[in-house]
Amino acid sequence: MSDPNKQVENMRQVRFNSIWLVPLIxxxxxxxxxxxxxxxxxxxxxxxxxxxxxxxxxxxKLKSRNVDVGRVIGIRLSDDFEKAIIKVRxxxxxxxxxxxxxxFWVVKPRxxxxxxxxxxxxxxxxxxDMTPGAKGRLxxxxxLLSQPPLSTxxxxxxxVLSSMDGAKxxxxxxxxxxxxxxxxxxxxxxxxDKGAITYHVVIRSPYDALVNxxxxxxxxxxxxxxxxxxxxxxxxxxxxTFFAGGIxxxxxxxxxxxxxxxxxxxxxxxxxxxxxxxxxxxEFINYVFxxxxxxxxxxxxxxxxxxxxxxxxxxxxxxxxxxxQTLTGLxxxxxxxxxxxxxxxxxxxxxxxxMSLAEWHAYIxxxxxxGLRASLKIGNYLNAAKVINIDYVGSPPPVKWKEFAGFKxxxxxxxxxANIESKVGSILDNLSQVPLNSTLEQVSETMNEAxxxxxxxxxxxxxxxxxxxxxxxxxxxxxxxATINELNLTxxxxxxxxxxxxxxxxxxxxxxRALNELQPLLRQLRxxxxxxxxxxxxxxxxxxxxxK
Numbered sequence: 001m002s003d004p005n006k007q008v009e010n011m012r013q014v015r016f017n018s019i020w021l022v023p024l025i026x027x028x029x030x031x032x033x034x035x036x037x038x039x040x041x042x043x044x045x046x047x048x049x050x051x052x053x054x055x056x057x058x059x060x061k062l063k064s065r066n067v068d069v070g071r072v073i074g075i076r077l078s079d080d081f082e083k084a085i086i087k088v089r090x091x092x093x094x095x096x097x098x099x100x101x102x103x104f105w106v107v108k109p110r111x112x113x114x115x116x117x118x119x120x121x122x123x124x125x126x127x128x129d130m131t132p133g134a135k136g137r138l139x140x141x142x143x144l145l146s147q148p149p150l151s152t153x154x155x156x157x158x159x160v161l162s163s164m165d166g167a168k169x170x171x172x173x174x175x176x177x178x179x180x181x182x183x184x185x186x187x188x189x190x191x192x193d194k195g196a197i198t199y200h201v202v203i204r205s206p207y208d209a210l211v212n213x214x215x216x217x218x219x220x221x222x223x224x225x226x227x228x229x230x231x232x233x234x235x236x237x238x239x240x241t242f243f244a245g246g247i248x249x250x251x252x253x254x255x256x257x258x259x260x261x262x263x264x265x266x267x268x269x270x271x272x273x274x275x276x277x278x279x280x281x282x283e284f285i286n287y288v289f290x291x292x293x294x295x296x297x298x299x300x301x302x303x304x305x306x307x308x309x310x311x312x313x314x315x316x317x318x319x320x321x322x323x324x325q326t327l328t329g330l331x332x333x334x335x336x337x338x339x340x341x342x343x344x345x346x347x348x349x350x351x352x353x354x355m356s357l358a359e360w361h362a363y364i365x366x367x368x369x370x371g372l373r374a375s376l377k378i379g380n381y382l383n384a385a386k387v388i389n390i391d392y393v394g395s396p397p398p399v400k401w402k403e404f405a406g407f408k409x410x411x412x413x414x415x416x417x418a419n420i421e422s423k424v425g426s427i428l429d430n431l432s433q434v435p436l437n438s439t440l441e442q443v444s445e446t447m448n449e450a451x452x453x454x455x456x457x458x459x460x461x462x463x464x465x466x467x468x469x470x471x472x473x474x475x476x477x478x479x480x481x482a483t484i485n486e487l488n489l490t491x492x493x494x495x496x497x498x499x500x501x502x503x504x505x506x507x508x509x510x511x512x513r514a515l516n517e518l519q520p521l522l523r524q525l526r527x528x529x530x531x532x533x534x535x536x537x538x539x540x541x542x543x544x545x546x547x548k
Contacts, residue, residue, distance in 0.1 A: 042070070042090030047104055047128070049144035052084040054108050054126030062088050062104075062128040069094050072128070086144065088128070100136025104128055105145040147171070156208035157261065158186070161217050161247070162196040163269040169219075174246045175201050176220060182207035185247070199269065201247065211249065213258030216280060218270040220246040248273070252280045275301070278313050283357045284340040285364070287410040288319055289374050289388060290401070291335050297386040298376065304339050304388045305377075312341040314388060322405045336404075339388060371396040373413035389415075 052075050054060075062070035074087035090098070108126040131149065168188070175183035187200035203211055247269065251257060270276040278301065295317060304312030319338035327334065343360040355363070364372070373396050377389035393413045401409040 042092045042094045043098070043140055044073070045070075045088050045090060045098060045140045045142065047086040047088060047142055047144045048078070049084045049086060049106075050146065052086060054106060055086060055128070056125070059125065060127055062090070062130060063107075064097065064130050064132055069097070069130070070128075095138065097130070097132035098138055098140060098142075099133025100139065102130060102133030102142060103145060103149050104130045104142055105148050107148070156183070156203045156205035157211060157265075158263045159201050159203065159211065159261070160264055160266045161199040161201060161269040162191065162194060162266065163199070163219070163271075164194075164196050165219070165269075165271045168197055169199065169247070175203065176246055176248045177207065177210055177250065179248075182210065199247070209260075211261055212251075213261060213265075214251060214255050215249050215258075215261075215267065216252055216270065216276040217247055217249040217267050218273050218276045220248045252277060255280065281342040281344045283344055284312070284342045285357070285361055286315075286338065286340045286408065288322070288404060288407040289337045289339060289410050289412055290404065291337060291376060291412055292332055293376060293415055295335050295337060295376065295386070297378070297384045298337065298388070299385070302385070302387050303379070304341060304374075304390065306390045309346075311343075311345055311390070312339055312388075314339045321407065326405050337388070338407075367392075368399065368411060372411075373397075374410050375413050375415040377415060 055072055055075060057072055057075055060072040061068050062072070068091070070088045070090040072086060073089045074085075076085050077083070078085055105128070106126055107129045128144070129148075169185055171185055171188055173185040174181045175185070183201055183203040185199050186202050189198045189200075190196075191198050268279075270279065298314060298317050300314055300317060302314040303310045304314060314337065316338040319336040321338065322336050327336070341360075341364065343355065343357065371392045371394070372390060373393045374388055374390050375393075376386050379385050379387040390410075397411070397413060399411045401411075403409060
């Protein structure tokens with residue numbers, strides 16, 4: 001009989017079975033998959049944003065050049081509850097993308113001056129886009145941009161533009177050279193010390209070679225309307241600048257290119273191209289013009305002309321640099337206008353090619369002594385815009401001031417319209433002094449006397465008629481009748497058939513015939529005066545043409 005305890009021990013012994021390989025292999029595969037998943041994961045980065053609008057944990061992807069490189073794994077508030085902390089799990093092999101200059105932003109539908117973008121996210125949802133970093137050290141903490149960044153490829157040169165005008169451009173506005181886009185506005189700020197708007201612009205390579213130390217920058221409005229002494233001007237630029245505006249630059253006419261510029265070089269940004277052109281002259285002579293006429297229509301920027309040629313620019317109307325007490329102390333109220341004469345408009349932008357500024361000043365002073373005066377002139381009758389006209393004046397008024405309140409004074413003369421107004425005013429004053437009432441009374445008396453005279457003539461005529469119709473008047477004396485008959489006989493002798501009239505008529509007929517016979521000779525003498533001296537060649541008879 002067998003031992004039952006031994007049988008129990010044999011039953012307790014574990015025997016290897018091939019079926020056990022299945023779960024073992026599954027466990028190994030699962031472990032390997034977990035290891036591969038862990039090994040394939042990249043680092044976790046932190047993005048700090050003002051808000052997490054449109055982002056969801058586990059769904060929002062991070063892309064670079066439209067390739068998935070990560071996914072959002074967590075969103076929470078910062079400790080001070082002011083920011084959103086976004087955790088993103090990057091894929092394996094993306095560590096080199098995470099450098100200092102890497103930039104991240106949220107892509108979602110946007111409508112702005114650049115157009116409509118991000119429409120693809122209407123169905124797929126917002127995602128985070130990035131530009132890989134190329135410089136700097138590796139890091140895991142970044143700031144999420146509120147707007148997509150501008151392109152940084154071929155950046156060229158960065159410049160700082162300062163504008164004193166009220167107009168403001170936004171980031172992304174275009175920079176043009178002769179209408180061609182060569183750059184963009186990267187940053188907009190405000191300089192509190194200068195009270196100017198500052199623009200950081202980027203001129204892309206290779207167009208950065210177009211910028212030099214003599215370049216000028218000005219605003220390019222999409223639609224501009226200008227009214228000046230030259231007339232009305234309406235300018236429409238491209239549709240891009242029409243909606244968003246822009247900046248243009250170029251080299252002033254007549255000026256040679258300067259030296260190349262470096263990064264962050266400062267330039268002034270003018271309100272228009274005309275304003276930039278008027279401010280490119282570095283040499284000028286400031287004057288104050290004291291006008292005693294109406295200066296309405298004269299605005300800053302208007303021209304100072306010499307016989308139609310622009311030689312300067314009006315700066316301030318009226319000029320506020322002279323104290324009001326000094327002006328009110330004058331016998332005749334005058335309005336000061338500050339303007340400058342720019343000899344470089346006639347001379348050259350290169351001073352060595354012409355007269356110096358001191359020579360120009362002495363030249364102008366000499367011409368002032370010879371009668372050169374300034375007056376106001378209407379440059380455009382449609383909008384009554386005025387300019388300052390400088391020309392020689394016959395019998396010029398004497399120069400009253402060379403300087404006034406410490407400023408150089410250019411002598412003035414009354415303008416043509418002021419003379420016309422004064423003449424019309426004097427005519428009206430003379431007409432007002434004419435004694436019209438007494439004159440009308442005299443005319444009325446004369447008309448009454450004429451009426452009385454006509455009435456007396458009517459009475460005399462009536463009396464004469466009655467006299468002629470009387471029987472006594474009709475019986476004239478016989479001597480008067482005989483005298484009338486003799487007068488009729490005398491007149492008959494001078495008639496056509498009378499004793500004197502017939503010979504006179506015959507003589508006149510003979511004279512007419514003689515003149516008719518002399519007409520061929522006179523015609524020949526008129527055509528050839530030498531006929532009386534030299535024989536004329538006989539003319540051949542005109543042969544009639546045969547009938548066809």
